[in-house]
Amino acid sequence: MFWPLGHLLSAQFGWRYALFWYAAIAVTTIPLNCFISDKSYWVWPDRAPIRSTQPLASTRRDVLICGIIYALATTGANCLNAGMSAHMIPVLIGLGLGVSTAVWITTMRGIGQSAARLCEIMFGRRVDPLEWVAPSPADNQAEILRSKKMLDKYSAYVGAEPYFTLVRQALGELVDGEHFFDVVAGDISYEVRYDLGWPLVVRGRAELMNQFQGYVGSIRLRSADGLIVNKADNGRVVVIEYDVHGTILATGASYENRFCSIIELENRKIARWRDYMDSHAAWTALTAKKN
Structure with missing residues (x-):
């Protein structure tokens, strides 16, 4: 939803005014984050607690290698995400689409992200985050x-x-x-x-x-x-x-x-x-x- 909103604010009032409102919206999310519970998933009453497992990276060398791989993967993903956010509309316009069409197509990315988070909140609360990597209660x-x-x-x-x-x-x-x-x-x-x-x-x-x-x-x-x-x-x-x-x-x-x-x-x-x-x-x- 912020793609068309940002485009509208920039077109009507200029990019400085648009950035001001983006900053104001970001500030308003601080109280919401402060109220996020640390008990964000539902545990079935009859489910046995998941036992803690030994980490696969057991040595300092393994931890260092895993940390470097994670940092590189996260950096690459964020660079790709930032590049898409900054250049997706110009790329679509360069392919021959109109400005309005490019903006609305780009908006679908944000809608997809929001829909995925909504599904996670609605259905994921009954799924233990370690369920797929930890043993079953019988195990x-x-x-x-x-x-x-x-x-x-x-x-x-x-x-x-x-x-x-x-x-x-x-x-x-x-x-x-x-x-x-x-x-x-x-x-x-x-x-x-x-x-x-x-x-x-x-x-x-x-x-x-x-x-x-x-x-x-x-x-x-x-x-x-x-x-x-x-x-x-x-x-x-x-x-x-x-x-x-x-x-x-x-x-x-x-x-x-x-x-x-x-x-x-x-x-x-x-x-x-x-x-x-x-x-x-x-x-x-x-x-x-x-x-």
């Missing part, structure tokens, strides 16, 4: 049950769960299994390049689980973050960098550390693991006096 329930069973199965290791979750996220579709211990090969070789009480080499899944029982008996992690993932040899080698944050249970001292782990995969399982960390940070936390 959610199944996922909840699987997660509960997994937590029950490995409840003795809950103190290291942030670490397990981060590693599983880093490996993604390269391995099979839900929990860290599910993606570990039975004959894994787990090597650490530091000597602070943990064996330099642990062989076998059973022994690794036994060592982690001792770990969670002395350290409780509250979070793990700062994940950086690099893949080599067609995904058969994965290098991850990450931070962990927790507490030394015996003293209550804060435990903050940084790690770099080199993971070798065979048959979609972790076959070999080589671990590096900030040994000084670990030693400082382990030797701190009791709070």
Whole structure:
């Protein structure tokens, strides 16, 4: 509707007067935007809440690439939109149409946009915005049950769960299994390049689980973050960098550390693991006096 209105105002009063009224109309929309509810969609009473999902862009590099792609796509779309708004009428006139006809044809673009928004308000309020990308309620329930069973199965290791979750996220579709211990090969070789009480080499899944029982008996992690993932040899080698944050249970001292782990995969399982960390940070936390 603003194409013919703007054309009429410009023809009758000049472009400065037309721009003044456009600005005034824009100002009047401010109160309308302030009253927009943040609960803009309807949720069916019998619909299970949609679970939050892990973002597909899990590393800083992935986030940066996705951000650049989004910025370029948005910039291109806005440039195209601005170009159509500024030049569509002259282009149509250049094709031989009269001024009035060109204006009315161009108006249809705005009418189409307004009609689409009206349909969104009328019918879209009953559609959850994540409905097409999130699992169905049945899938959610199944996922909840699987997660509960997994937590029950490995409840003795809950103190290291942030670490397990981060590693599983880093490996993604390269391995099979839900929990860290599910993606570990039975004959894994787990090597650490530091000597602070943990064996330099642990062989076998059973022994690794036994060592982690001792770990969670002395350290409780509250979070793990700062994940950086690099893949080599067609995904058969994965290098991850990450931070962990927790507490030394015996003293209550804060435990903050940084790690770099080199993971070798065979048959979609972790076959070999080589671990590096900030040994000084670990030693400082382990030797701190009791709070």
